[in-house]
Amino acid sequence: MKLKRLTIALFSAMLLVSCGGSKKIVTTYPPAPAWVKDRPVSSGYYIGVGSARKTADINQTQQNAKQNALADMASDISVNISTNSLLSTFENSSNFSEDFSKTIKAQAEQDLEGYETVGNYEDQNNYWIYFRLSKADYQRIKEERRSKAVTIALDLFDKGVNAEKIGDVRLAFISFIKALEPLKPYFADPLQVQYQGKDIYLGNEISKEISGLLSSIRIEASNRQIKVKQGQPLAIGSLEFKVSYKNGQPLNGLTLSGTYTEKPLRTSKILTDNNGLASFTIDAIRSNKNTETLNATLNLENIANEATTDFIIRKLFVRFRAPEASISINIIKPLFYITSTESNLDAKLNPAPISEGLKRKILEGGYSTSDKEMEADYRISIIASTKSKGEVGNYKQTILNATISVKDKSGMEVYTKQLDNIMGAHFDYQQAGMEAYKEAVKKFENTISREIIEVVVKGKSNY
Known part of the structure; x- marks a missing residue:
């Protein structure tokens, strides 16, 4: 009996311990200090x-x-x-x-x-x-750091000034840009220092030297205005620019960025050679406008990228005004000469329907035709004829076959097309032939005239 009571007592004690062990420990925190709720303010x-x-x-x-x-x-x-x-x-x-x-x-x-x-x-x-x-303490530390930064920047500034004096434009740019790097935290400060016996504001002085250096660079177009036939390539060297220093010294190794008003250039960045020359290329002038412009600007981004990896310094430098020059390209539309042999059932047609329809569409497109073959840039030759195909009921049928060829001044064929079996029907054979011509004229006006203009302007050759 005593053993049974002891067992029950032990079990009860274990149960109490077990229940007590499951209680969650709660951490208490002291009240929050005043600075947590209200941000302090101090004059010192x-x-x-x-x-x-x-x-x-x-x-x-x-x-x-x-x-x-x-x-x-x-x-x-x-x-x-x-x-x-x-x-x-x-x-x-x-x-x-x-x-x-x-x-x-x-x-x-x-x-x-x-x-x-x-x-x-x-x-x-x-x-x-x-x-x-x-x-x-903060002001003291800032002054110490600013003093060190100014010393470094002033040395680089001096290197830039000396490089500019001897005409080393590239080194001058790099030195001036690098001089800005240690000064970046102090761009808002005046940075007054002594240089060559004078008081200067270093940040402003670097900016003035950069502006002066840029204004001393000349970019000149070899041809300020050129004339070119639409669809024709430009002569080599016609889009050439020369970059020189104020004393006439050619500047090599500088990048010019070209922008063309008609479309983006295939190669828009050109490095100047030992003679300071950079030449852009345009495969052919396709524009329908009377004038387009090619502009060349000194690429400041390349100079900045060579001098520094700092994004802010780069962004600051490219905001300076860069020297530039432009070439005006006057576009002359090509002149067409049309010759035609058109017959209806062996009877020569005058006026020739296909020739007249094609000429009308060419004029509507803003182009011109000439009666003199030697004046024309392109010669269009048309040969067309009809023949009877028989009868279907009361209707007479004819078919029209035509060939068109376009050649340039050199005699090279740039476009050719064959039209076969264009049908015409009427109660009369002659009228049936003219109906076939009407269908042919529609094809020339709606399709072939456009293809001819495109092959001349855009250089397409497969139709």
């Missing part, structure tokens, strides 16, 4: 408060909160654009200012150092951290 410190949602990885949670606090602190640092700063030159450009503002914010986060942790706090779901940075 930059403040940064950041929070992050808790995850299983507590280290990552704390890192996220830290980054948010630093971003908050960076946003507390205002940027004032000096009227003597480089940025003031581009302030009217909203796109550049927006990109630069983002860069300043990112740079400020990277440059923050010497800050101290004032406190941290966590509750069940979130983690907070509070940083502060002495404004005096």
Whole structure:
């Protein structure tokens, strides 16, 4: 009996322990400090408060909160654009200012150092951290960094000035662009320094030198105006440009970008040779307009890409005005000469229906015909005839066969077509033949005239 009671007691004790072990441990947190609810404000410190949602990885949670606090602190640092700063030159450009503002914010986060942790706090779901940075310390560190950046930039600026004096334009560009790199965090500052015994604002001075260097480069077209027949290739060298320095020195190794108003160029970027020459090519002029223009501009993007990998510096450089030149291409439409032999049941037709219909469509297309073969750019030859095919009931039937050939001035055939068995029917054979001609004229007006124009203008040869 005693053993039974002991067993029951032990079982009850185990049950109580088991039930007690299933109780959930609840963590209690102290009340949140005031800085969690109300962001502090200080005249002597930059403040940064950041929070992050808790995850299983507590280290990552704390890192996220830290980054948010630093971003908050960076946003507390205002940027004032000096009227003597480089940025003031581009302030009217909203796109550049927006990109630069983002860069300043990112740079400020990277440059923050010497800050101290004032406190941290966590509750069940979130983690907070509070940083502060002495404004005096921040300004001191910034001045030290700016001084080092100005020293580096001034040396590169001097190299650019000396390269410009001896006519080494490429080295001058690269030196000036590289001089901007260390100054990027300080584009909004005046950056006043001494150079060759004078006080200068370094950022602005670099900008002036770049503008002056670009204005000293001349791009001249070998032919400012050229005339070309529509559909014809241009003579080699007719779209040539020369790039030279202000003293007449040819500039080699610079890239020209070409834009053609009719369509994109197959090769739009050409490097100047040792004589400063760059020549563009257009296989043939296809435009229906009277005038098209080829424009050549110094490619600033290539220069920037060679000098720096910094996106903001590249974007700033390509905003400068680049030298350019253009060639006006006056387009002359080709002249056609039409010769025709057309007969109906062996009777010669005058006027010739097919010839007249084709001529009418050519004129409607804005082209001209000539009565003098020697003046024409293309000779169109038409041979057409009809013959009887018999009768069906009361109707007389005829068929028309025609050949058309188009040759250029050299005698080369550029287009040919054969029309066979075009039917015509009427109560009279002569009228049946003319009905066949009516059908042939429709084909010439609706299809063949278009094909001839296309082969002349676009160079198509297979129909």
